[in-house]
Amino acid sequence: MRRRVILILGSLLALLVIIVSGVLMQNASVDATQQLRLTRAASLNRFVQLAASLDADHGKLQQEMDTYSQLYNEGLLIRMDQQTFTSGSIDPRDPQVQQVVENTELNLGHTDIDTINPLSNDKSLIARPYGNSTQVLGAVIMQVNLDSARELVLQRWVLVVLVSLTAGSALLLLADRVTTWVLRPIHRLNEATKALAATKTAAPLEAAGPPELRELARSFSTMAQVMTASLAQQRELIAETSHQLRNPVAALRLRVDLLKMRLGDEADPQGVRAVEKELRRVETLLDAVLRLASADHRLSELTAGTTLATGVADSAPVPVRDLLIEEIERRTESARNTGTELLFNSGQETEFWVSCNEFELQQMIAELYENCLKYAPGAPVLTSLTATEQIVEIIIRDHGPGLRTKDLALVTERFWRADPTGASPGTGLGMAIVERLAQANGGELIVEAGVGGGLQMRLLLLRSAAPRQGVHLG
Structure with a gap:
């Protein structure tokens, strides 16, 4: 029974740990993604401002782009005046990059970063077009490096898993202790019940566990003592009654014999034989009851594990x-x-x-x-x-x-x-x-x-x- 209870509680705790761990891991990914999205959006806006204000100074713009790529290991692509400037590892011929460029020409920006998954190697591109009210003058496209963020999220995931496993193990150990505390009195009660059924003798039962089980143990002990005393009284009553009846039966047989002697030929042989037959039946029955009581007593000694001076x-x-x-x-x-x-x-x-x-x-x-x-x-x-x-x-x-x-x-x-x-x-x-x-x-x-x-x-x-x-x- 203890194993079944622990199995059920363990399954429920495992489910709870999985749910809580999943929520915490998701929150860690969302939090890291949100922080990365804010910082990269600010960097993207900065290069938009540089591209819009440094139209004539392409050298300074390329220098800023190279510095940023070396610092953050991220690629940049800026289109302006029908020219394309790149830095870092971004490839203008990449179909995904070309698709983003085409979207910016249609004044469609994209600054959202998917929730970071530390087990994925996908790249993330963000882009923002700039221009006046009538036309798009250029666009800034950034290839965001997710490695640092993925490593951070992975560390948080590992921490969540370790904490969850530790908490789950502690809860399982606590559940085991509580289950043992609750079930031990039940096992003792079961053993005491089997012993009572086998030996017809009340064994002391320790009151332990929750208050309800303590009360049950006390009630069982009281019942067992009453039942044992009742069975003992019944055995004693049968044995003593059978023994005490032997004297009146013996006296009755003596009186029948004396009556036969006094009546002599006047005695009714058939009636006397009937009386003697019934006396023999009673004597046989009393003798059998005494032997049965003795056998029951010997059997109770064996089952109770006790021995007398035989x-x-x-x-x-x-x-x-x-x-x-x-x-x-x-x-x-x-x-x-x-x-x-x-x-x-x-x-x-x-x-x-x-x-x-x-x-x-x-x-x-x-x-x-x-x-x-x-x-x-x-x-x-x-x-x-x-x-x-x-x-x-x-x-x-x-x-x-x-x-x-x-x-x-x-x-x-x-x-x-x-x-x-x-x-x-x-x-x-x-x-x-x-x-x-x-x-x-x-x-x-x-x-x-x-x-x-x-x-x-x-x-x-x-x-x-x-x-x-x-x-x-x-």
Whole structure:
């Protein structure tokens, strides 16, 4: 933006400098021309008087003419008594001179000098006839030397150009300083806005620049602080509410169990099962909300550039292949009960290490498998593990019904479920938790349609070097 503003202001200043310089240069030419015109008109009148008063003394007239030509380096031509007297470099045979002579014989004088152009080499002729009331007795023609005047005008032009360039540079520098003074607070405000959008944390914004921008910076700081405080209160409210609800739910489950024991055979099995089912749903939801709040908090730590005392666990390399094998073994029995086969293809036996919180990586893998077993029962689930120099990619692919293209972008939305009827168990928070935990660990979750059907979930994490021998990872 600064470059565009400077470009516009520079163009306007250049136009202004060109206009002002043109006017000053024109005035310099006109002024020099006017001075030359006055002096040469006086000299022309003097020779007219000499020619009219010295008709018989041609020698003295020629002497005056030669003296003038030597002094000013200008040519003179005087016609009188059918004779022509010349001095200097004027050539009577020059067509331009002959034309002027013919005009003087018709009593047509010419004493005007064109505006001096220092870049031109044109000659200038002035002439004045003299005589009585009935006839033209003679004429004086002067070839004006414009070299001195042109040199003077050129010097003035150079001075005007230098002064104009200096003034223009000073104005451009001033415009640059003013533009920087005005735009720097805008850039800071833009950066603060981006930081607020990314970190959800208010950063201090210095009030600088014009009064209007200072007021805008103060208003933005106030708004950012209010928004940050509001978001923090919302997170705390969700987490605290979920945590506080666990005790009443646990107490309610205990009372249901006691009620079953007291009623014995009189208890309504269907009603008790319905109550227990709803209790399990509430417990699952509370647990998912707490994990989501924790994931959001971890993500806000990463984006804000802060770290808490998760310390060694965050920085220690985590073996991905071992974790996948453990999770597959843990879920093999429950998968068989639904007719699902869990397959693992690492491509090679080499272990890959990632920079990630181990507990959070276990959570992410567990959620991905839970999603496959929930929405693709009876279909095989294939797990692949690949790596590049920087990235380790975990690919978990089911062969279930999959999702429509328009629904793929909604998978990580909170409380969005592929089964809107709620017939299948779940809270709609699992994939949102995985996405936020992946981002909090510098990774990414990509959900896409599998080739030939089903859903493919790719978890990309930053690769880490293997730990040194003897380092304890527990």
